[in-house]
Amino acid sequence: MIIGSIRLKNFRNHSDTDLEFGERANVILGNNGEGKTNLLEAISYICLTKSFYASSDSVIVKIGEDKFEIDAIVISDLGSNYRIHISYDLTNSEKNYSLNGKKLETFSSIIGKFPIVFLSPEKAGITFGGPAERRKFLDLVISQSDLVYFSELSEYRKVLRHRNKILSEIKNSRSDYYTILEPWNVQLINYGSKLMIKRAAFIDEFKNYILSTYKNLSDVNECPEIQYTASFSFDGEAVYEKITEKFRNELIKKFDDEIRFGTTLVGPHRDEVSLKINKMDLRKYASQGQHKTFLVALKLAEYFYLKERCQESPILLLDDVFSELDDSRVQHMLRIIETLNQTFITSTNFEIFDKVLEFGKSNRKYIVSSGNVKES
Ligand SMILES: Nc1ncnc2c1ncn2[C@@H]1O[C@H](COP(=O)(O)OP(=O)(O)OP(=O)(O)O)[C@@H](O)[C@H]1O
Numbered sequence: 001m002i003i004g005s006i007r008l009k010n011f012r013n014h015s016d017t018d019l020e021f022g023e024r025a026n027v028i029l030g031n032n033g034e035g036k037t038n039l040l041e042a043i044s045y046i047c048l049t050k051s052f053y054a055s056s057d058s059v060i061v062k063i064g065e066d067k068f069e070i071d072a073i074v075i076s077d078l079g080s081n082y083r084i085h086i087s088y089d090l091t092n093s094e095k096n097y098s099l100n101g102k103k104l105e106t107f108s109s110i111i112g113k114f115p116i117v118f119l120s121p122e123k124a125g126i127t128f129g130g131p132a133e134r135r136k137f138l139d140l141v142i143s144q145s146d147l148v149y150f151s152e153l154s155e156y157r158k159v160l161r162h163r164n165k166i167l168s169e170i171k172n173s174r175s176d177y178y179t180i181l182e183p184w185n186v187q188l189i190n191y192g193s194k195l196m197i198k199r200a201a202f203i204d205e206f207k208n209y210i211l212s213t214y215k216n217l218s219d220v221n222e223c224p225e226i227q228y229t230a231s232f233s234f235d236g237e238a239v240y241e242k243i244t245e246k247f248r249n250e251l252i253k254k255f256d257d258e259i260r261f262g263t264t265l266v267g268p269h270r271d272e273v274s275l276k277i278n279k280m281d282l283r284k285y286a287s288q289g290q291h292k293t294f295l296v297a298l299k300l301a302e303y304f305y306l307k308e309r310c311q312e313s314p315i316l317l318l319d320d321v322f323s324e325l326d327d328s329r330v331q332h333m334l335r336i337i338e339t340l341n342q343t344f345i346t347s348t349n350f351e352i353f354d355k356v357l358e359f360g361k362s363n364r365k366y367i368v369s370s371g372n373v374k375e376s
Pocket residue numbers: 011012013030031032033034035036037038039059060061062063320348368
């Protein structure tokens with residue numbers, strides 16, 4: 001798929017931005033604070049029906065205005081056009097997303113339809129941060145390629161919330177809630193085991209993608225590794241019956257602790273995905289540049305993974321990603337970008353692209369200044 005055009009009204013600092021995009025690299029240049037990231041935020045909003053970093057839609061509406069709107073044309077790989085209209089009204093908090101004139105009943109029905117891979121400075125948490133950041137990464141990749149996973153994940157989260165509520169009530173009242181807890185145990189084990197099986201299978205495939213993208217980014221011989229460590233060990237045997245049995249045993253073992261802490265201590269919400277470079281834990285030993293290279297490799301791997309599994313080729317959004325990379329890695333990365341479908345790349349560095357990319361009909365360049373965007 002490609003985003004053919006976009007029009008933003010009162011979206012962040014874009015009062016009225018109307019653009020057509022090229023089929024390949026769309027390079028968006030501008031100084032700090034001019035509105036580059038805001039433009040990517042709008043593009044990702046189309047694909048994910050929400051902002052990638054604002055927690056609330058209300059902060060997206062241009063200050064002093066009541067409503068933001070996004071209109072876009074998305075062109076599928078087979079050439080059909082999707083007309084998208086999104087609006088959010090601050091006065092009544094009403095949000096609408098319509099596809100070809102038809103209002104969506106559930107926003108989540110879009111997930112995976114317009115696959116997107118997004119890399120921004122905030123994503124550094126995937127390699128620098130705690131396990132929750134890596135689980136989030138895992139969940140978004142698998143969800144976009146597997147709608148069943150997405151709905152199992154939503155169910156699991158619901159069950160977990162309920163179960164935690166009951167556990168904290170037991171903790172506070174000290175009464176016997178075991179019979180109330182049991183039905184939630186059954187569901188926790190069911191959905192949790194399904195997620196774990198899919199996560200294990202995903203990492204197993206995904207590691208090969210990372211090996212290949214990392215190699216293409218770096219000239220030096222560095223070996224990246226990704227490993228799935230579930231909240232309890234199941235000896236590599238990712239079979240539903242086996243996992244559910246272990247899950248139950250683990251819940252029994254941890255029951256007293258769960259009551260004491262008032263929260264669920266077993267399950268995929270406590271999984272870890274560890275990242276290593278040359279057998280060393282990335283978080284403890286890697287340099288800034290190695291972190292960044294790993295992150296870019298992960299995101300490119302995500303791109304190729306989704307490209308093979310989704311009905312549409314994904315779009316790639318790279319927000320200000322070149323800063324910590326040395327010249328050779330930047331050049332490698334731009335050469336890889338040249339081989340991809342549509343990409344959106346922001347930067348404050350006006351020069352680095354001209355050495356590698358040729359601008360014209362397929363690759364395009366835009367300059368952003370105070371929320372105004374001009375093709376250059
Ligand atoms: N709701 C809003 N209404 C009006 N302006 C906003 C709103 N939200 C953010 N802004 C403005 O948008 C600008 C930031 O835009 P953006 O994050 O896209 O900048 P950028 O070009 O990516 O900069 P950098 O290179 O520093 O990342 C800031 O000037 C900020 O004040």
